[in-house]
Amino acid sequence: MVNPLLVLDLVERTGALPVGGTTTVPLGEVAREHETELVALWCERNGNELVGVRDGVATVRRGRSPDPFxxxxxxxxPGTRLWIYTNFDCNLACDYCCVRSSPQAARRAVGADKVAQLADEAADAGVSELILTGGEPxxxxxxxxxxxxxxxxxxTTLLTNAMLFRGRRLQMLQRMHRDRLVLQVSLxxxxPELHDRHRGARSWERAVAGIRIAQAEGFRVRVAATLEPERFTELEPFRAFLDTLGIARGDQVIxxxxxxxxxxSGLELTLESLIPEITVTADGVYWHPVSADHDDHLVxxxxxxxxxxxxxxxxxxxxxxxxxxxAAQWFPCA
Amino acid sequence: MSTPLIIGSVAYTPNVVTIWEGMRDYFAGGPAEMDFVLYSNYGRQVDALLAGHIDIAWNTNLAWVRTVAQTGGECRALAQRDTDTVFQTIFVARAGSALGGLEGLKGRRLALGSQDSAQAAILPVHYLRQAGLTSGGDGGGDVELLRINSDVGKHGDTGRSELDALRAVVEDRADAAALGVNTWEAIGRDELMPGAFEVFWESPTYSHCNFTALPTLDDERVAPWVAQLLAMDFDNPAHRPILEMEGLRQWVLPKLDGYASLFEAVEEQGISPRW
Structure with missing residues (x-):
């Protein structure tokens, strides 16, 4: 039989805590499994939470942890949006590409059949928006x-550099559903100077032309810029330029x-620091689109x-x- | 903005701050705003009520009885928790003891909680007396009492002395313990640890805490405050956390006849109106 003193200690120690505070109770060596179960049952019954058991000590939180969602x-x-990397090859070789896309990158296409199945299953799973990206789709x-x-x-949102809207590819664009699709163009x-420095000569000019083509074809265009953190203080001239292109402020993503x-260089991102945005590639499901080519974020x-x-x-x-x-509870410095 | 009513409460857990800040927020902007003052013990709080430092005291049943005694019955109870109207004292022993009722305590040792705990000390002695049993320390009387005064001043609110009484049972320093039904619930009754404890007697229900005011407090200020208090809704997500922390689903008007047993117990045991 488990030691009844364990529950008495639990009641006393949690009773002295503010909601959200944690305390520990040692578990016996002989009946540790049963006592762990008892602590879990007691927590469930009293609206508290067993945070974990380590080295024979149970950590209990008064009240339940807040719903992170x-x-x-x-x-x-998480699960509201689904990102799909349709392919990884690209006509550009941007010097900050988070997934190492370039003309030399292997295509690693998900394929139309799997994309269709993903769209079906996403809708059934409660996803409300699909975002297609690459590479250059x-x-x-x-x-x-x-x-x-x-x-x-x-x-659906389709990310593109908007540089290929001619000939057969323009015809593909023209066949797309204008009311259900937003084009998100990188600029x-x-x-031109800054954009071209990272993305290649004349890429700015062709992207701007592409934005105008897409708008003329009746598509809603969103513009997404990738900036060094120190440039966030000088956004207004850029926003003013996007205004002249007819990009709504709500469609200007920085x-x-x-x-x-x-x-x-850039922000160091970890599983802990990113709010996950579920991302599918040909290779698997990843935590976030910014790390879809990194095994440390493979789900x-x-x-x-x-x-x-x-x-x-x-x-x-x-x-x-x-x-x-x-950890925040356990590690006060003063 | 109206002059806020000042509510007194005893700080027996850090959550008291959260509870009363939540209550203050709930009343903010309404017809009867409130603020609060915390005391370290009920004696100090009752003194403050009588001195006019606070308008309303969130009192235990013993604090209520003492306020009644010191005001010649002029004070009034405004409201209480639904759980305060059906409070009980539970007598438990180790599972298998088969004491069968209070008479089974004859010749045995009963662990009690703090001397100022109505549920774990004062009323248990009253129930023994009603059952025809005498009691005292060091073997005096039919039932030997082991008093554990772990949280005097808080009127048993912390539950600490009741847990210590249960520890005395587990460690064979006592044959049985008397505790409030809230502590019995907190340890999971006899459901979480079958084979540990068993109940051999449950008291009739009685009243526990209430909001106490003096007759000098204007009814025009009290009535809207009570009305707004009673309107707190357990199904409202903004109200629910406070209600859960305070241990109720609904504020209700006081059930005054539920204090009769404690008035009798206090008189029988010669408990002074002030501690």
Whole structure:
């Protein structure tokens, strides 16, 4: 039989805590498994939480840890968006590409069939938006079919450098669903110099031309810029330029350069510091699109069933947040 | 903004601050705003109420009885928790003891909680007396009492002395213990640890805490405060955390006849109106 003093200690120690505070109780060596179960049952019954058991000591939180999803904006909740890297090859070789795309990169295409299955399963799993990225998706000969499979199920965003809108690729664009698709074009500056320094000569001029083509074809265009963190203080000239292009302020996305892929500097990102945005590539399911070419952010090699991958990401997110909260409780410096 | 009513409460756990800040927020902007003052013990709080330092005291049942005694019955109870109307004292022994009722305590040792705990000390002695049993320390009387005064001043609110009484049972320093039903619930009754403890007697229900005011407090200030208090809704996510922390689902009007047993116990045991 377990030691009843264990529960008496639990009641006394948690009773003295503020909500959210943690305490520890030692478990006996002989009946440790039963006592762990008893602590878990007691916590469940009294609205508390067993944080964990380590080296024969149970850590208990008074009250339950806050719901980490409740603190997020609705579109940030993991499983709300699904990113799909359609391919990794690209007509550009940007010097900060987070997934090492370039003309020499292997295609590693997910393929139209799997994209269609992902769109189906995503819709069934409660995903509300699909985001297709690469590489440069317009290098794929069947991109229009692939996009159609997505827009048939969910509102979709397609990331592109907008440099290939001519000939057969322009015809593919023209076949896409204007009401269900947003084009997100990469553009880093109001003038060519900075953009071209990272992305290649004349890339700014061709991207701006591409934005105008897409708009003329009736598509909503969003612009996303990747900037060094120190440039965040000088955004207004860039925003003013985007205004002249007719890009709504809400469609002007500015993100910080991440130290990932071939980037030599930028924000250091970890599983703990990123709110996950579930990302599928030909190689597996990843924590976030910024790290979709890095095994440290690989969630699973299994793309299907997609719901399992979503559940796993959500489970890990809760675990990481609980661990961070507990660490904050354990490590006051003063 | 109206002049806020000042509520007194005893700080027996850090959560008291969270609870009363939540209560203050709930009343903010309404017809009867409130603020609060925390005391370290109920004696100090009752003194403050009588001195007019606070308008309303969140009192235990013993603090209520003492306030009644010191005001000649002029004070009034405004409201209480639903759980305060059905409080009980539980007598437990080690599983298998088969004491069968209070009479089974004859010749045995009963562990009691703090001397100022109505549920774990004062009322248990009253129930023994009603059962025809005498009691005292060091073997005096039919039932030997082991008094454990772990949290005097808090009127048993911390539950610490009741847990110590249970420890005395586990360690064979006592044959049985008397505790409040809230502590019995907190350890999971006899469901979480079958084979550890068994209940051999449960008291009738009685009233526990209430909001106490003096007659000098204007009813025009009290009535809207009580009305707003009673309107707190367990199903409202903004109200629920406070209600859960304070241990209730609904504030209710006081059940005054539920204090009769404690008035009798206090008189029988000669407990002074002030501690």
């Amino acid at each position: 409740a603190e997020l904006a609705p579109d940030q909740v 317009f290098l794929l000969p069947d991109l229009d079919d692939l996009v159609a499979a997505c827009t048939a199920r969910l509102p 880093d500056s109001a003038t 993100r910080a350069l991440a130290h990932r892929g071939v980037a030599e 699973t090699r299994e793309l299907f069933p997609l719901r399992d991958a979503i559940d796993e990401v959500r489970r890990r997110f809760v675990e990481i947040r609980a661990r961070a909260d507990a």
